[in-house]
Amino acid sequence: METLAKIRRRHEVNGESISEIARRFNLSRNTVRKYLNQSDPPRYQRRQQPKPQLGAYEDQLKTWLEQDSQRPKKQRRTARRL
Template sequence: MIDMSFLKVIRGWALREKMPIREIARRTGISRNTIKKYLREGIVEPAFQTPDRPSKLDPYVTQLTAWLVSDQRKSRKERRTA
């Protein structure tokens, strides 16, 4: 994900220094289409936020932590590898 300071650099290169979008894409490793989108829409910060969802492992947290604690007490060769 691109942070705000990085977007400011992209906007500075494009608007103040008149750097071509292709050169910005080459320097940053970001797609030209993505750079165009950020410049066209005037995006300051990407808007997508990951919603909070329960994990599929939540019902098993107590059992998993108990296994991990018991594995820590064992010698290296007796521990689970996966």
């Protein structure tokens, strides 16, 4: 996010060229152009957390964790035993 502001400031206020900005920040010219054309900073949006390997056992694991939270510390399961 800081980089985006620095790129805009150098281009609009200081009047530096896209090639010069790309050289200074070690970015491609296309990336610098893309940042200059965007109005909002880029955001990463993940749809849903994938659980391909543990998905089938999720309910059982939650049950075990709830039971373990009520047990004394010495009798709880370790991550490997779960």
